[in-house]
Amino acid sequence: MFDAAIDSLPLTLENVTLTLPSSAGPVDILRGVSLVVGAGERVAVVGPSGSGKSSLIAVAAGLEQPTSGQVRLFGQDLGSLGEDGRAKLRRNRVSLVFQSFHLLPNMTAEENVAAPLEIARKPNAGRTARDWLDRVGLSARLTHYPHQLSGGEQQRVALARALAAEPALLFADEPTGNLDAANAAAVADLMFKLVAETGAALVMVTHDSALAARADRSAVMADGRIVEGG
Numbered sequence: 353m354f355d356a357a358i359d360s361l362p363l364t365l366e367n368v369t370l371t372l373p374s375s376a377g378p379v380d381i382l383r384g385v386s387l388v389v390g391a392g393e394r395v396a397v398v399g400p401s402g403s404g405k406s407s408l409i410a411v412a413a414g415l416e417q418p419t420s421g422q423v424r425l426f427g428q429d430l431g432s433l434g435e436d437g438r439a440k441l442r443r444n445r446v447s448l449v450f451q452s453f454h455l456l457p458n459m460t461a462e463e464n465v466a467a468p469l470e471i472a473r474k475p476n477a478g479r480t481a482r483d484w485l486d487r488v489g490l491s492a493r494l495t496h497y498p499h500q501l502s503g504g505e506q507q508r509v510a511l512a513r514a515l516a517a518e519p520a521l522l523f524a525d526e527p528t529g530n531l532d533a534a535n536a537a538a539v540a541d542l543m544f545k546l547v548a549e550t551g552a553a554l555v556m557v558t559h560d561s562a563l564a565a566r567a568d569r570s571a572v573m574a575d576g577r578i579v580e581g582g
């Protein structure tokens with residue numbers, strides 16, 4: 353493939369392995385994973401518990417260093433960047449949403465969304481945060497702290513925070529895993545609507561087959577490998 357074509361791709365993994373130490377000896381968690389995610393493409397990562405889905409996201413997002421193989425985000429080889437370089441790339445182009453929301457407990461909804469924008473020195477962080485909370489239907493909850501919000505509301509704040517950064521790639525690890533059916537459906541609707549509107553690519557781990565079916569395709573993992581759809 354030509355470099356220019358690779359540069360335009362949000363994510364490529366080439367033969368990525370991850371081996372971590374444990375008390376019982378080294379554990380091969382990823383065993384040669386290759387995956388290509390195109391611009392605006394929505395990919396579900398599915399497979400049994402322990403098959404390596406969350407580890408794949410951690411490596412792809414540069415949170416965890418692979419043992420071997422190559423991860424490229426927007427054409428940049430993460431292995432050639434230091435911790436600061438990886439953090440900068442993530443801050444500018446990548447956002448993450450987790451099953452357990454990961455909101456800062458001592459900040460209001462508005463502050464949770466505004467804080468990363470301020471850290472990235474974006475102008476009008478407060479206004480942008482309020483606009484995004486409005487887009488996720490939470491304009492009446494700006495001054496609420498996470499413990500004053502329902503799980504569905506907390507995940508909507510997390511989505512607003514993730515997308516306010518205008519990422520070209522959103523990673524979501526079981527984004528609806530902690531929610532009841534009604535809230536899960538509402539958060540999923542919102543996530544797909546917002547990635548469509550912003551044009552962001554989406555890489556989403558899920559156990560929910562209905563949610564996976566809404567993606568453009570599924571990458572099926574088993575025992576540290578992608579066995580279908582890489």
Ligand SMILES: Nc1ncnc2c1ncn2[C@@H]1O[C@H](COP(=O)(O)OP(=O)(O)OP(=O)(O)O)[C@@H](O)[C@H]1O
Pocket residue numbers: 372373374379381399400401402403404405406407408
């Ligand atoms: N830090 C670690 N040290 C050793 N083994 C680990 C570590 N993190 C994960 N593992 C193991 O790696 C395997 C894959 O874990 P991972 O969390 O990526 O799976 P998963 O497919 O996301 O599972 P689930 O669907 O249950 O969340 C599991 O067997 C897990 O126990």
